[in-house]
Amino acid sequence: MSNKTELVRASLAKRYAREKRFRFWGLASIVLSLAFLAILLTTIFMQGLPAFTQTYMKLEVDLSAEALGVDANAPQDKLRAASYETVVMNALTTRFPGVTERKQKIALKKLVSSSAAYDLQAMVMADPKLIGTKQTVWVMADDDIDTYFKGNIDRNQPEADRRIKDFQLTWLDDLEAKGEVERRFNVTFFTSGDSREPEQAGILSALMGSFYTMLVTLLLSFPIGVAAAIYLEEFAPKNNPFVDFIEVNINNLAAVPSIVFGLLGLAVFIQFFGVPRSTALVGGLVLTLMTLPTIIIASRAALKAVPPSIRQAAYGMGASRVQTVFHHTLPLAMPGILTGTIIGMAQALGETAPLLMIGMVAFIVDIPQGITDPAAILPVQIYLWSDSPERAFTEKTSAAIIVLLFFLVIMNLLAVLLRKRFERRW
Amino acid sequence: MNTVALTNDTMPLPTAKDVSAASSKDQPLDIQTIVEELKQASQPVGVPFLDDPKFYTRDVDVFYNQAKQAIFGVDLDIGKNEVIAMIGPSGCGKSTFLRCLNRMNDTIDGCKVTGQLLLDGEDIYGKDQDPVLLRARVGMVFQKPNPFPKSIYDNVAYGPRIHGLTTNRSELDDIVEDSLKKAGLFNEVKDRLQSPGTGLSGGQQQRLCIARAIAVSPEVILMDEPTSALDPIATATIEELIDELRQSFTICIVTHSMQQAARISQRTAYFHLGYLVEVNKTNTVFTNPQHRLTENYITGRFG
Structure with a gap:
């Protein structure tokens, strides 16, 4: 008995040391990342606020x-x-x-x-x-x-x-x-479009361009993505090689470099279908392709997380498959689906590379009035300004980043709020 | 466990079974031997067949993913307005059999049911049998209380709504009230019908699930271990309820509690390793089991 106590005691010190080390590394990495975040934000705000x-x-x-x-x-x-x-x-x-x-x-x-x-x-x-x-x-x-x-x-x-x-x-x-x-x-910064003169350059055209692009992306990717997720999760036969093949491909698509989607958009939407280049419409289409895998994967995870007992209860009551999905499974999965969608949209909002491929890098002074007007978007505007030689564009660049970050924070807050709003316990 | 088992030990065993019972006590039970023996038996011991049954099942086999067979040639009749209890060790196929009766097994991928299953003479697995209609006739209550995350009212009203049983609101109100009364829950929740059903206690939730099942006036209610997640008081309430419900419904109940089976059922079916071993009047099964596996189980020798 005492022998055992000795043995356990000897190992205790080691175990606690291991735990301590693990906690130290965890804390250290969090502090490090917070420090980098602080540096990033401070630089951006220091440079951007004067704008x-x-x-x-x-x-x-x-x-x-x-x-x-x-x-x-x-x-x-x-x-x-x-x-x-x-x-x-x-x-x-x-x-x-x-x-x-x-x-x-x-x-x-x-x-x-x-x-x-x-x-x-x-x-x-x-x-x-x-x-x-x-x-x-x-x-x-x-x-x-x-x-x-x-x-x-x-x-x-x-x-x-x-x-x-x-x-x-x-x-x-x-x-x-x-x-x-x-x-x-x-005021000019918020009410006018881009300009060669830094003091006259504003963010509004890029903001509206981003807005229309996001609108197209949301309207296309949300219904298509959720419908695909519902089909794959609730209706498609399990253990079917064809369905497995589709699943693997969707997961792979999420990892495809975004510029490839830009090339695809250029080849398919602009060259083949003749969608006008540099517009919110074609930008939205390309970003839809990019956002779809994210939404599908998040929605499937959310649907999977709905407890099977709820489905059983619905089937046991004699609900059909579609009734089960739309009355029970989908509402319960909604918080997860919305979170996934908003994360996908936030990703799309910050995306630059694919849009360069479809001509959204043009110098746009006019404020777009619809999805078929040539438009710039926020990240591309940042890219354009950061490339401009005038000293005054440096602060405009940071200011545009602040505006972009502001919208990203708003979207993430929205995700949290929606999740709180729709969350139901079972 | 052991009121039933104790009674049984004090009872004199029937002479015909003396030999086998005695030998089973001495010999270790070899699964291979048991399976061989069960395979040989053409039909369950006891009284599996009835005249004019509610359910008529013959030679039912259930496979999961082709390779694994869960149920082997079950023959059983279930009578009208009776409570039949299905007992047996875990994994013996009693829940699987229960779920064949309203085709809940359809929702499990790779599950295949063969054999003949009739409800009032109609083929349950027939081509023109619609599972949605079948489940409106054969309701189900699950092991874990699973009310929908909706209000109490909406939980009970869900079935009548999707099946279009009512034409107006007051009719629906009546059905909801009536079902909650039958489930013995109305007095407890009448002031908060609009509050979420998930906020009730476990026993209340299970009675809510029963109310939800009877709201579509089914002919049969299947219960899969309905009280295993509940405390003894809630269990007693549900057991009383089952006894009352017997007046209007046929009830098939799967249970792990032999006392519960003894208290509430008229007939008891004992399953073992996917075979239906013995069916008889509950009293007979518990006081005078005909098969040594049944006897071993109810006396607590295994299971």
Whole structure:
């Protein structure tokens, strides 16, 4: 007896040590992954958050008829074609008199965004009576100026290495001292499409493109995927080689690199069926192919998890197979199916590679109005911006990532909520 | 276990069986010998056949996945408005046989039933027999209470609804109330018919399942160990209920409790290794078993 106690005691230390080691490694890996997540999120937010604000500059504009070249009674098309750029330039030269050198004049003009002239145009066309008056307007600063005020240009660098030269710095210091620059919430980022000018570039067209693409994907992949899962799980004969073959293939499809689906979409949907390229429709079709295996596998697992006693009860009551599935099995499997679907959709939302193959990498300024309009999508927009040379696009890239992450988090929350909502105990 | 067994030991054994019973006590039971012996027997010991039975079964074989045979040539008649108990060791095929009676075996892949099974003279496995209709006539209560995760009302109303037994809401209300009353559950749940059936206690859930089964007014109710997951009080309630239900239904019950079989059934069938060994009046089976396997089982020598 005491011998046995000794033996057990001797092994105890070893056993506890093993348990301790295991706990340590588990904890260490969790801490490590959390640290990486924290680093990732911090970088993205540090870089991206400034993009949600934009530097505006105060401008005293003289909307004189001479400068514009039209008077208040001119017809609309004349008003539209008036020289608003001259007005902006005049305002800038009035603000900074004595600029004569050609290079400096160009720099002066580039203090404000090219959208300033369009803002004036819109203002005057809305109210032609403004012609002949002097107005104070706030216009967007150019991206370089914006970058400087956000502290991303180091004025201590040698002048040759700086985008903002010394003479520009004196202007900016003057503007700042007199309170003529201001950081405001960047509405443009959420209301406009892509642009070559970073300060005018927005996320809306990509957002709408993603929305329409996801809509097509959801409407196709959810019913098809769930129906396939129900058939395979509840109706298909078991131990049938053909059914097994289909199952193996579905599982393999889930592991196919997504770019292959893009090639397939290019060959089948665009080349063969002539679906217009670069649209949400063809994007949705390709992502449906990619999402289907995920939904089918998740739905089958959910159906399998429904206790057989419920099926037996239904059969015992004389319910037919279809009644059993739709009255009992499917409702009970719904939380799992929805979770699988949303995970599949979240995957599709972040997918880039297959969409590059079907031309969704185009530069899209217009906001798509439907599934047949050319569209960009969020991840592709991120890819395009990250590839742009302008310094200001760096923060736009991170901001777009934040928007994408926001929607992914929303979708995952939705999955949790739906599961809570539909969960029933038996 | 052992009220029945004790009584049995105190009873004088019939002289005709003295020899075999005595020898069986001394010899170890060899499975090969038993199987050979069961194979030889052309029909079960006792009184397996009745006039004008509810179920008429002859030579029933059941196979799982071709290779494994679960039931060998069962011949049994089940009478109208009787409670027949099926007893036997685990894996003896009693549940399998029960599930042949309403074709629940159809839902198991690779299960094949051969032989003749008639319900009121109609072939249960006939080509024109619809399992959906059959199960509306032959209801079933399972081992583990399995109410649907719906309200109490919807659980009971489910059968009448899918079979289209009612035309309006008040008729359905009547059926639900009536079924719950028959199952002895109405007074306990009348104030919470809309609360989930899964929230009831185990015994209540099982009575709910019985109410659900009788809501479609079946002719037969099959019960597969209906009280094995319940405590003695809930079991007693269900047993009383079965006794009352006998007035209107034929009841086939599979049970592991020999006391339960003795208390509630009129006839008892003893299964062993897939063979139906002995069928007789319950009283006879427990006090005067004709076959030594039956005797060994009810006296607790094996099983």
